[in-house]
Amino acid sequence: MQSYRKELWFDIPTRREFRNITPDVDACLAESGILEGLCLVNAMHITASVFINDDESGLHQDYERWLEQLAPHEPTSRYRHNLTGEDNGDAHLKRQVMGREVTVAVTGGALDFGPWEQIFYGEFDGRRRKRVLVKIIGE
Numbered sequence: 001m002q003s004y005r006k007e008l009w010f011d012i013p014t015r016r017e018f019r020n021i022t023p024d025v026d027a028c029l030a031e032s033g034i035l036e037g038l039c040l041v042n043a044m045h046i047t048a049s050v051f052i053n054d055d056e057s058g059l060h061q062d063y064e065r066w067l068e069q070l071a072p073h074e075p076t077s078r079y080r081h082n083l084t085g086e087d088n089g090d091a092h093l094k095r096q097v098m099g100r101e102v103t104v105a106v107t108g109g110a111l112d113f114g115p116w117e118q119i120f121y122g123e124f125d126g127r128r129r130k131r132v133l134v135k136i137i138g139e
Helices: 022-032 057-070 080-084 089-098
Strands: 002-011 017-020 037-043 048-053 101-107 118-123 129-138
Touching: 002 022, 017 057, 022 037, 022 118, 022 129, 037 048, 037 118, 048 089, 048 101, 048 129, 057 089, 080 089, 089 118
Parallel strands: none
Antiparallel strands: 002 129, 017 118, 037 101, 037 129, 048 118
């Protein structure tokens, strides 16, 4: 059994963004040399997410609107967390809804996706460097 680990770093200039990181994860898989196994991809920050879905701009706009309805950024006074001096209480809740990580099977040296599936990094409190862990195990 082989093991591979790499950190992908992102510096999102805006508060929120959805970014397709499938090419980055594909590059990690190629670098790992693993042909059969599992690939874990997880956000290493509590205001960011990793999830799988379709790379369709209308869907991403729907996510943005839906998440803002669930946990609006303003007024920031609505969140007890923000009493610490932060203004990102909503980002923690958005991350909880969108999830921390995904695991994808590796088959024949490729990510074993269903139709239209892609891996995304979701940023909910950007404007600083954050990382995503890619951990691949297998043979």
